[in-house]
Amino acid sequence: MQTRILTFAFTFILSLTLFSQITISGKVLGRNSKPLKDVSVSLKDTYDGATTDEAGNYKFETTEKGNLTLVFSHPKFIEIEKPLNIEDKSIALNVQLKESVNEIDAVVISAGSMEASDKKRASALFTPMDVLTTAGSNAQITSFLETQPGVQKVGESEGLFVRGGTGSETKFFMDGNLVNNYFGNSVPGIKAMDRLNTTLFKGNVFSSGGYSALYGQALSGILALESIDLPERNSADFGISPIFASGTIQQVNKERTHSFGASLGYSNLELMQKILNFNTDFEKAPQSFGGNGNFRIKTKGGGFIKYYGSYDGSSMKLAFPSLEGNSDTDKINQKGKNTFHSLSYREKYGKYTLSLGSSYTFNQNILNFKNEKNGSEVFGYDLDSKGNYFNAKAVIERKLYKISNIKAGVEFNDSQEKTWVSIANENYIFKDKITSLFAETNLGISNNLSVQVGARAEHSDAIKQWNFSPRFALGYRISKDWTSSLAYGIFYQNPESRYFDANYNPNYQRADHYIFQVQRNVDGRSLRLETFYKKYEDLLKTSTNLYRPVAINNNGSGYAKGVELFWRDKKTLKNIDYWISYSYLDSKREYLNYNQALFPNFAAKHTVSVVAKKFITEWKTGFNLSYNYNSGRPYYNFVEENGNTVLKNQGKVKDYNVLNFSVNYVPSIGKKDAKSFSVFVLAINNVLGAKNIFGYNFSSDGMRSSAIKPPVDTFVFVGWFISFGTDKTQEAINNNL
Incomplete structure (x- = not known):
């Protein structure tokens, strides 16, 4: 008798849980309506969510109810948030993401x-x-x-x-x-x-x-x-x-907040002129x-x-x-000087x-x-x-x-x-x-x-x-x-x-x-x-x-x-x-x-x-x-x-x-x-x-x-x-x- 009661209770609770799950799905697109893969889609402040597939589709189930926020994020796109009112019906939501411009990924103009x-x-x-x-x-x-x-x-x-x-x-x-x-x-x-x-x-x-x-x-x-x-x-x-x-x-x-330096140099080609066969006749190297x-x-x-x-x-x-x-x-x-x-x-x-x-x-x-x-x-x-x-x-x-x-x-x-x-x-x-x-x-x-x-x-x-x-x-x-x-x-x-x-x-x-x-x-x-x-x-x-x-x-x-x-x-x-x-x-x-x-x-x-x-x-x-x-x-x-x-x-x-x-x-x-x-x-x-x-x-x-x-x-x-x-x-x- 006790076993039957436990079994009934477990089945009843499980049926209530299954009954209360709501499906959230949709499609994520980018520029020119191109499907976007690997976009993270999640309900804010919950563990419920999914990732888009090759066709840009996502789908997950949740037991959450009320006013929540659905977040779409990807490293190369601007993150967006969509408000949702989750009741007893499945929700279908399509979104379009804009590309996130950053110094690492942006194209560099290099002509010439x-x-x-x-x-x-x-x-x-x-x-x-x-x-x-x-x-x-x-x-x-x-x-x-x-x-x-x-x-x-x-x-x-x-x-x-x-x-x-x-x-x-x-x-x-x-x-x-x-x-x-x-x-x-x-x-x-x-x-x-x-x-x-x-x-x-x-x-x-x-x-x-x-x-x-x-x-x-x-x-x-x-x-x-x-x-x-x-x-x-x-x-x-x-x-x-x-x-x-x-x-x-x-x-x-030590703090690397300032530095100073100086250098001196002297050059003379006279020795190399004696060693190598120069085309130019330098009377003074x-x-x-x-x-x-x-x-x-x-x-x-x-x-x-x-x-x-x-x-x-x-x-x-x-x-x-x-x-x-x-x-x-x-x-x-020739003689010259420059500063x-x-x-x-x-x-x-x-x-x-x-x-x-x-x-x-x-x-x-x-x-x-x-x-x-x-x-x-x-x-x-x-x-x-x-x-x-x-x-x-x-x-x-x-x-x-x-x-x-x-x-x-x-x-x-x-x-x-x-x-x-x-x-x-x-x-x-x-x-x-x-x-x-x-x-x-x-x-x-x-x-x-x-x-x-x-x-x-x-x-x-x-x-x-x-x-x-x-x-x-x-x-x-x-x-x-x-x-x-x-x-x-x-x-x-x-x-x-x-x-x-x-x-x-x-x-x-x-x-x-x-x-x-x-x-x-x-x-x-x-x-x-x-x-x-x-x-x-x-x-x-x-x-x-x-x-x-x-x-x-x-x-x-x-x-x-x-x-x-x-x-x-x-x-x-x-x-x-x-x-x-x-x-x-x-x-x-x-x-x-x-x-x-x-x-x-x-x-x-x-x-x-x-x-x-x-x-x-x-x-x-x-x-x-x-x-x-x-x-x-x-x-x-x-x-x-x-x-x-x-x-x-x-x-x-x-x-x-x-x-x-x-x-x-x-x-x-x-x-x-x-x-x-x-x-x-x-x-x-x-x-x-x-x-x-x-x-x-x-x-x-x-x-x-x-x-x-x-x-x-x-x-x-x-x-x-x-x-x-x-x-x-x-x-x-x-x-x-």
């Missing part, structure tokens, strides 16, 4: 740009250590960039020659501030090196076109460098080799001496104040056979970020030219160029919902130059003030779509006009691993100051950029395909007098178009990191003294770079190789005949080939509690000794010529670098393990 950064390793194609460990780069950012698509390998002149643009069409910035005279002082035909040390920077963004409205006065591209914030610890670094010696100290307080200092302060609000200042002096003398009939030797004596200062401040104030910065540069380069016959001077003159440059910039940024923002600001540039030309017994003075206003917004419409719209307006006192430059870019995720970017913009740049003349006031030069890119970056492999078209208008045209070109009009024009490929792979070959870049360029320009539209003499139709790196931990050694190929560049010789410019000689030099090799030995690897880090470096540029030619110099009548060659065909560098107080072992391995 490549980033090297430690801060954004996930999206960056390179890190700053890549610059230091690439064979042939000589630890210079600009030499490293010559292994990237769109950048020409030009060995006889400084500058970044980008997509059919001259070296002066790319500008350089440090912490947002303009860097004038980024390269050292030199002489015609000898390429100067970067002034700023690569180790100063934690990252850089190189744009070969379509760059942000925050920057201007560059027809082709910009290199924006971001300096490090604070060092990890106190350190002292030393470097020594047959061509240079350097020392650096860096101090940081190139030498330089310089130093720099810095301080960094972290504010209470988490912002930063950064200062960097430097000074360097350089000199060289060289001689070469004269091409003119009345002399047998040409000589150039550069950069101060920046960045701070967040609520939803706003304020960035302030300024830079100052003084540069002087003195050149003495002589023509000699049998040791006696036939003809000679001096050029003494001095320049003072000041830049100031203010940017305010407001963040809008997660990854969207709006920026606006103002920039001011002041240039004052004076050039003494002894043959004319005259000082040529150039002054200009450029005022710029700019604004830009980045809109993260969804994780798959981003839009950037900006504009810049500039006024130049020298040109006495305003210009207006709209910019537009779009990024769209094609699929999980593939993204695409599109960029368009108008870009203006003043002609170089040496072309301004009392008889003619040049106008702005203009370039319109159109860029399309697709990119895949997944599982240690990166693929980029990019095509571009660049239209030039109002390029400067010149004629030539005895010693310098003179501007005559802005009737020049041109175009550049091409296709670029980049592939980097860290996975396929065990412990080997390699990349391949290829560029095809079709370009014509009628500018300067060109009397017709021609393929520019500084560019090659085809360029190829291959870079490979392997670090063998057991040997504590890294091996690096790089290969560069350029198809033959054209050369032209224009002469003035009866007041007209005539193309006297033209042709094409042989293809450029160079194989570079470097090896780094890191003895501190494997030592516990190492308080110092040292690296021995052996680098050989042009291992195979290829006899490369960049072009030709011609006599004034065009009858005689001489090849423009690198100062030395094969260069060997041996150096020892040691750092006390910091362990950079993992950086040396460069994440290849």
